[in-house]
Amino acid sequence: LRVGVLTSLDSDGWNDFEQQLRGSGFGFAVTCHAVRVQGPELRPTMLAGLHWFAERSADHDVLCILRGGGSRSDLAWFDDREVALAVARHPLPVLCGIGHQRDQSILDVIARSQKTPTAAGAWLVDQVRAAAAALDERRRRVAVLTVGLLAAKRAQITKAAATLGQAMRARVGAERQSLADSARRLRRSTTAALTQQRQRRDRDAADLRRGAKVAVERERARIERFAARQRLLDPARVLERGYALVRDTAGGVVARSAGMRPGMALDIAFADGHAHATTTRVFENQGDP
């Protein structure tokens, strides 16, 4: 607490007040401005002091006016109209600790009043202690609320994580199922395509076999026709059947009787050999039968 003090620095009242604050254990920042606390100098010094603190009101929380015990006539100097007005208009809350238990001045009526400087100090310490206790209580409540809030948030996060995990598992499961379905479909369609392909190739192979067989058979038949013709044309077979081949001496084939003369030498070929012969007579067929 930042405390401004108007008092006489060598008074017992100041010492009592300071002792109260120091003994409290709290950190008070005390600024003391010396004033006269009796006699004709009280008013100007007191007004100057009040003015000084009014100008520094932002740096202080409370202003204390202190004076220890004295005779009633000594204390009467505090019952000053201007001083009372300045106290009443002062921007800082003013606390008075003037005189003994039984004394009461005008200032005691205007400002917050404690009977003695010691009581004023004790009151300030009580105020600070109460504020500190309230602060502690608030801190404790904030801590409790924070812990509660954190627990709630943690529970919320845990729940969200669980939900997320569940959703992820469901999604992964669905994807796995979908993949398995795709694989099954792929397998089915591939098998079908392969079977189709295989059947087509079976047909192709059968066609090929049939086609090749037909072509070979056709060629074989053709060759066999050639063979039959060749057999028919083979002169050796003709000779074997009892026919003979007649040639003249020059080796030319004599296929007709026309042109043949008696005495003409001939060579007659058989299947198993040949013989030389001489023409004795020539006969010609008498027209077509």
Add this chain to the structure above:
Amino acid sequence: MTEPDPPGGDPSYADATAELERILDDIERGAVDIDVLTQKVARAAALIKQCRERLTGTEMRVAKVIEGLVAEQSGESA
């Protein structure tokens, strides 16, 4: 039935059949001298033998190729 000339100087199947047909036509028309006739007939017989062998060989090779196709297929389906 066109095949490249096999090694050993034998004519191709197409050439062999063409020659065979020519020889037989010539003999039937009587355009062949009797001395040459025997050689021509022997040549025709040789060509017929060649063609028969060529056909048998072709048949076997075709059967082998188709057998290979079928075996390859049953190997795939296993």
